[in-house]
Amino acid sequence: MKFRICFCQAVDFTLKELNDMGRNSSDEFIEExxxxxxxxxxxxxxxxxxxxxxxxxxxxxxxxxxxxxAVYIAEVSQFELRLGEVIQRNSIPNIAARVEHEQDxxxxxxxxxxxLIRQIERQESALKTDSRLLDDTLINAELxxxxxxxxxxxxxxxxxxxxxxxxxxxxxxxxxxx
Numbered sequence: 001m002k003f004r005i006c007f008c009q010a011v012d013f014t015l016k017e018l019n020d021m022g023r024n025s026s027d028e029f030i031e032e033x034x035x036x037x038x039x040x041x042x043x044x045x046x047x048x049x050x051x052x053x054x055x056x057x058x059x060x061x062x063x064x065x066x067x068x069x070a071v072y073i074a075e076v077s078q079f080e081l082r083l084g085e086v087i088q089r090n091s092i093p094n095i096a097a098r099v100e101h102e103q104d105x106x107x108x109x110x111x112x113x114x115x116l117i118r119q120i121e122r123q124e125s126a127l128k129t130d131s132r133l134l135d136d137t138l139i140n141a142e143l144x145x146x147x148x149x150x151x152x153x154x155x156x157x158x159x160x161x162x163x164x165x166x167x168x169x170x171x172x173x174x175x176x177x178x
Contacts, residue, residue, distance in 0.1 A: 055133035058147050062120045062127075065154050069113045072161050076110045079168050086175055095175070102171050105164045112157045119150055 052060070083099050123146055127134055134143075 053133065054136050054139050054144075055127045058127055058139075058143075059124060059133060061147070061151070062124050065120055065150070066117060068154075068158070069117055072158075073110060073113055075165065076106045079106055079165075079172075082172055083168070086172070098171065102168045106168060109157065109161045109164050112160070116150070116154060116157060119153070123147060123150055 080103060083103055087096060087099050123143075126143055126146070127139070129138075
Protein backbone atom coordinates (compact mmCIF):
# COMPACT_ATOMS: atom_id res chain seq x y z
CA MET A 1 0.00 0.00 0.00
CA LYS A 2 1.47 3.37 -1.05
CA PHE A 3 0.41 6.83 -0.11
CA ARG A 4 1.48 10.30 -1.06
CA ILE A 5 1.13 13.41 1.00
CA CYS A 6 1.20 16.75 -0.79
CA PHE A 7 1.45 20.10 0.88
CA CYS A 8 0.36 22.92 -1.35
CA GLN A 9 0.64 25.72 1.16
CA ALA A 10 2.47 26.50 4.35
CA VAL A 11 0.44 26.18 7.51
CA ASP A 12 0.70 28.95 10.07
CA PHE A 13 -0.05 28.21 13.70
CA THR A 14 -1.12 30.68 16.34
CA LEU A 15 0.02 30.24 19.92
CA LYS A 16 -3.48 29.06 20.84
CA GLU A 17 -3.50 26.52 18.00
CA LEU A 18 -0.13 25.18 19.09
CA ASN A 19 -1.36 24.78 22.65
CA ASP A 20 -4.58 23.15 21.44
CA MET A 21 -2.56 20.75 19.28
CA GLY A 22 -0.34 20.00 22.22
CA ARG A 23 -3.02 18.30 24.25
CA ASN A 24 -6.02 16.88 22.56
CA SER A 25 -8.24 14.25 24.04
CA SER A 26 -7.18 11.45 21.72
CA ASP A 27 -3.52 11.88 22.70
CA GLU A 28 -4.45 11.68 26.36
CA PHE A 29 -6.41 8.49 25.79
CA ILE A 30 -3.58 6.96 23.76
CA GLU A 31 -1.02 7.81 26.43
CA GLU A 32 -3.34 6.54 29.15
CA UNK A 33 -3.87 3.24 27.29
CA UNK A 34 -0.14 2.74 26.92
CA UNK A 35 0.64 3.64 30.50
CA UNK A 36 -2.11 1.45 31.92
CA UNK A 37 -1.61 -1.32 29.40
CA UNK A 38 -4.56 -1.59 27.03
CA UNK A 39 -6.25 -4.92 27.57
CA UNK A 40 -8.81 -6.61 25.41
CA UNK A 41 -10.61 -9.58 26.82
CA UNK A 42 -10.65 -12.87 24.95
CA UNK A 43 -14.38 -12.40 24.56
CA UNK A 44 -13.84 -9.03 22.82
CA UNK A 45 -11.32 -10.56 20.45
CA UNK A 46 -13.47 -13.62 19.75
CA UNK A 47 -16.49 -11.45 18.94
CA UNK A 48 -14.47 -9.41 16.48
CA UNK A 49 -12.91 -12.47 14.88
CA UNK A 50 -16.22 -14.25 14.53
CA UNK A 51 -17.37 -11.53 12.15
CA UNK A 52 -14.07 -11.41 10.23
CA UNK A 53 -11.46 -13.85 9.14
CA UNK A 54 -8.10 -13.33 10.76
CA UNK A 55 -6.65 -12.14 7.45
CA UNK A 56 -9.43 -9.55 7.13
CA UNK A 57 -8.92 -8.41 10.70
CA UNK A 58 -5.15 -8.21 10.25
CA UNK A 59 -5.34 -6.30 6.95
CA UNK A 60 -7.90 -3.89 8.42
CA UNK A 61 -5.52 -3.30 11.31
CA UNK A 62 -2.58 -2.79 8.93
CA UNK A 63 -4.61 -0.32 6.87
CA UNK A 64 -5.52 1.65 9.97
CA UNK A 65 -1.86 1.86 10.92
CA UNK A 66 -0.92 3.19 7.48
CA UNK A 67 -3.64 5.86 7.72
CA UNK A 68 -2.48 6.80 11.21
CA UNK A 69 1.13 7.03 10.06
CA ALA A 70 0.07 9.26 7.15
CA VAL A 71 -1.53 11.68 9.62
CA TYR A 72 1.57 11.67 11.82
CA ILE A 73 3.89 12.27 8.86
CA ALA A 74 1.68 15.17 7.76
CA GLU A 75 1.95 16.63 11.26
CA VAL A 76 5.73 16.22 11.20
CA SER A 77 5.85 18.14 7.91
CA GLN A 78 3.80 20.95 9.46
CA PHE A 79 6.14 21.12 12.44
CA GLU A 80 9.16 21.18 10.15
CA LEU A 81 7.67 24.16 8.30
CA ARG A 82 7.11 25.97 11.56
CA LEU A 83 10.59 25.18 12.85
CA GLY A 84 11.98 26.51 9.56
CA GLU A 85 10.10 29.76 10.12
CA VAL A 86 11.68 30.07 13.57
CA ILE A 87 15.16 29.79 12.03
CA GLN A 88 14.30 32.42 9.41
CA ARG A 89 13.28 34.89 12.09
CA ASN A 90 16.63 34.34 13.79
CA SER A 91 15.69 36.80 16.51
CA ILE A 92 16.62 34.61 19.47
CA PRO A 93 20.30 33.86 20.23
CA ASN A 94 21.42 30.22 19.92
CA ILE A 95 18.05 29.17 18.53
CA ALA A 96 19.50 27.14 15.63
CA ALA A 97 20.83 24.36 17.86
CA ARG A 98 17.52 24.05 19.68
CA VAL A 99 15.56 23.97 16.41
CA GLU A 100 17.96 21.39 14.98
CA HIS A 101 17.40 19.19 18.04
CA GLU A 102 13.61 19.32 17.57
CA GLN A 103 13.97 18.58 13.84
CA ASP A 104 16.29 15.64 14.55
CA UNK A 105 13.78 14.22 17.02
CA UNK A 106 10.95 14.51 14.47
CA UNK A 107 13.12 13.04 11.69
CA UNK A 108 14.00 10.08 13.89
CA UNK A 109 10.39 9.16 14.58
CA UNK A 110 9.43 9.86 10.95
CA UNK A 111 12.12 7.38 9.87
CA UNK A 112 10.60 4.78 12.19
CA UNK A 113 7.21 5.38 10.60
CA UNK A 114 8.67 4.95 7.10
CA UNK A 115 10.30 1.69 8.19
CA LEU A 116 7.01 0.53 9.72
CA ILE A 117 5.18 1.23 6.46
CA ARG A 118 7.59 -1.08 4.62
CA GLN A 119 7.03 -3.79 7.25
CA ILE A 120 3.27 -3.32 7.00
CA GLU A 121 3.42 -3.69 3.21
CA ARG A 122 5.36 -6.94 3.61
CA GLN A 123 2.81 -8.25 6.10
CA GLU A 124 -0.06 -7.30 3.80
CA SER A 125 1.60 -9.25 0.99
CA ALA A 126 2.15 -12.24 3.27
CA LEU A 127 -1.57 -12.29 4.11
CA LYS A 128 -2.51 -12.68 0.43
CA THR A 129 -2.09 -15.13 -2.39
CA ASP A 130 -3.00 -13.99 -5.89
CA SER A 131 -4.51 -10.77 -4.46
CA ARG A 132 -6.89 -12.78 -2.26
CA LEU A 133 -6.72 -12.90 1.51
CA LEU A 134 -5.52 -16.13 3.05
CA ASP A 135 -7.94 -18.53 4.61
CA ASP A 136 -7.63 -18.71 8.41
CA THR A 137 -6.21 -22.22 8.15
CA LEU A 138 -3.21 -20.85 6.23
CA ILE A 139 -2.30 -18.23 8.82
CA ASN A 140 0.55 -19.82 10.72
CA ALA A 141 2.27 -18.94 13.98
CA GLU A 142 4.94 -16.94 12.15
CA LEU A 143 2.36 -14.65 10.49
CA UNK A 144 0.60 -14.18 13.82
CA UNK A 145 3.92 -13.35 15.52
CA UNK A 146 4.77 -10.84 12.79
CA UNK A 147 1.38 -9.17 13.27
CA UNK A 148 1.85 -9.07 17.04
CA UNK A 149 5.36 -7.64 16.62
CA UNK A 150 4.09 -4.98 14.22
CA UNK A 151 1.32 -4.08 16.65
CA UNK A 152 3.84 -3.67 19.47
CA UNK A 153 6.22 -1.64 17.27
CA UNK A 154 3.38 0.59 16.08
CA UNK A 155 2.30 1.25 19.66
CA UNK A 156 5.86 2.07 20.68
CA UNK A 157 6.30 4.41 17.69
CA UNK A 158 3.01 6.17 18.43
CA UNK A 159 3.94 6.67 22.06
CA UNK A 160 7.36 8.03 21.06
CA UNK A 161 5.80 10.31 18.45
CA UNK A 162 3.28 11.76 20.89
CA UNK A 163 6.06 12.58 23.36
CA UNK A 164 8.17 14.23 20.64
CA UNK A 165 5.15 16.04 19.24
CA UNK A 166 4.42 17.56 22.64
CA UNK A 167 8.07 18.48 23.09
CA UNK A 168 8.04 20.32 19.76
CA UNK A 169 4.76 22.07 20.54
CA UNK A 170 6.08 23.19 23.91
CA UNK A 171 9.27 24.44 22.26
CA UNK A 172 7.34 26.36 19.59
CA UNK A 173 4.93 27.76 22.17
CA UNK A 174 7.88 29.01 24.23
CA UNK A 175 9.45 30.63 21.19
CA UNK A 176 6.17 32.36 20.31
CA UNK A 177 6.08 33.95 23.74
CA UNK A 178 9.50 35.59 23.25
